[in-house]
Amino acid sequence: MQTQNQAAPGDLECVRRFINTWCIPNQTRTETDDLPLLVRDAARWREELSLHPRADSDTLEKLLALRSDLRKSCEGLDDNHAQLNAWFSRVALSVQVKSVQGAPQLAVTPADASCIAYMLAAVANATSSGTWSRLKTCGDCRWAFYDHTRNGSKRWCGMTKGGAEGRACGTIAKVSAFRARAAAKKSAKPDVD
Ligand SMILES: [Zn+2]
Numbered sequence: 755m756q757t758q759n760q761a762a763p764g765d766l767e768c769v770r771r772f773i774n775t776w777c778i779p780n781q782t783r784t785e786t787d788d789l790p791l792l793v794r795d796a797a798r799w800r801e802e803l804s805l806h807p808r809a810d811s812d813t814l815e816k817l818l819a820l821r822s823d824l825r826k827s828c829e830g831l832d833d834n835h836a837q838l839n840a841w842f843s844r845v846a847l848s849v850q851v852k853s854v855q856g857a858p859q860l861a862v863t864p865a866d867a868s869c870i871a872y873m874l875a876a877v878a879n880a881t882s883s884g885t886w887s888r889l890k891t892c893g894d895c896r897w898a899f900y901d902h903t904r905n906g907s908k909r910w911c912g913m914t915k916g917g918a919e920g921r922a923c924g925t926i927a928k929v930s931a932f933r934a935r936a937a938a939k940k941s942a943k944p945d946v947d
Contacts, residue, residue: 766885770898773828775803823841848862850862861879888902
């Protein structure tokens with residue numbers, strides 16, 4: 755996991771942080787979920803997630819479901835975008851035409867004060883502008899990062915051109931998986947008298 759140069763543009767950064775409230779830190783390789791804590795602590799929500807406050811309708815249950823579906827979409831597991839479309843159909847969003855450099859452009863805005871609508875509006879606008887597909891998750895640690903590369907080919911959270919850090923994430927995951935398989939093999943062996 756690496757946090758440099760991974761920030762997404764505009765409101766999409768809140769979505770990236772939101773997806774990463776569930777993560778597998780390299781140091782521990784143990785799944786960690788900060789969302790229950792953030793929902794209870796408005797100050798931490800503001801510091802770690804977004805200046806857009808949580809509304810009463812943003813329940814932990816709904817947020818967990820949204821995070822899971824957004825993560826699926828980033829991981830390419832949302833077939834035909836069914837989960838995203840389901841959210842778009844049940845969350846209050848409105849569409850407006852705005853003038854951008856003299857040209858009319860569609861902009862999706864949240865129609866209520868919920869953070870869920872705020873994030874889904876950001877996802878809708880990112881889909882429209884082609885940036886949603888640049889929000890990706892690392893093939894190893896599953897950390898969500900924004901792909902700033904010119905050709906959009908980044909696969910690992912920490913991969914930088916010629917850098918070793920990105921590889922480290924992959925290497926750690928592979929070593930851990932190898933050890934886990936070796937340990938499983940060992941414990942699966944029947945006792946011989
Ligand atoms: Zn990673």
